[in-house]
Amino acid sequence: MPEEPIDPTLQSKVITGLVKLSQVxxxxxxxxxxxxxxxxxxxxxxxxxxxxxxxxxxxxxxxxxxxxxxxxxxxxxxxxxxxxxxxxxxxxxxxxxxxxxxxxxxxxxxxxxxxxxxLMEAVGTLEPAEQAILLQTLLKLIQVLQQQGQIAPVQMCFTCAFFQPNVYDDPQSAHHCHFLGGPLQLAQLQIDCADHRAIELPVLR
Structure with a gap:
């Protein structure tokens, strides 16, 4: 299935939303x-x-x-x-x-x-599944910014040697953690993990 074309208008809306959150x-x-x-x-x-x-x-x-x-x-x-x-x-x-x-x-x-x-109160108005998807999305953004050298390394799942993405068919627990020895639900994704083992990330060009 071909990838959907990038919608610059949608991207602009997302960025505007993030800027408003950072301002508040x-x-x-x-x-x-x-x-x-x-x-x-x-x-x-x-x-x-x-x-x-x-x-x-x-x-x-x-x-x-x-x-x-x-x-x-x-x-x-x-x-x-x-x-x-x-x-x-x-x-x-x-x-x-x-x-x-x-x-x-x-x-x-x-x-x-x-x-x-x-902000805790605002996030609390989201359904648990929505919070989990938001967490995964934030981790992806942080990963890209780290690859670009925009932020310092973060001890999160997406930059960990134990993490293996998209192993399972269940979208709510598609990833695998070799440290835990099993699948990870989205809500279990870590943004600051004490057991993190860093991997070398390619620098985006």
Whole structure:
């Protein structure tokens, strides 16, 4: 069956929708800014560190945030100055520094978690199957942007050596995970997996 021709009008509508979502996310992040005057990136870092109480290295944090090391470093420098983040020696390798939250940082992380509450409610209005399809679509977009070098590597299924796409006929569980040893439902797709094993991705020309 021949592929359907690309509809530039449809593409334009999708891009317009994504831009509107990005605008409202940024607006909500700034509205939710506390007296600490956190940027959206700084708020995201606080939330990530709250989810990793044992701490993360700078490179781990950049990888999990999907941003460059330089951007992460600049944001962390400001968070340290604001006494929201502290640097400690890695318990197994004293040459490495880990980033953890200070008590004040814990409080700020709680406040920033409210930034995306409105979007959580909006996504909650979708049926579970619609949410799963949306997740798969987002992962595909992230994969393409990663191949183009637009974003830093993300530990997701589509860039994992354990992942094998389109193995089964069931559209709701078409993919296979060799780590789990079985099919993956769309809702099980991971965007930040601790068991991720990176593969080399071809660079799009």
């Amino acid at each position: 996310l940024k607006s909500q992040a700034w509205k939710g800014a506390t007296p600490q005057k956190l940027t959206p990136t700084q708020g995201n870092i606080l939330r990530q560190l709250k989810a990793e109480p044992q701490g993360l290295t700078l490179s781990q944090l950049a990888l999990q945030q999907g941003i460059t090391l330089a951007t992460t470093s600049d944001a962390v420098t400001m968070l340290v100055k604001k006494q929201l983040v502290k640097k400690i020696r890695h318990p197994l390798d004293g040459r490495q520094l880990q980033l953890t939250l200070t008590p004040l940082g814990e409080q700020e992380a709680e406040k920033t978690s409210e930034w995306t509450g409105f």
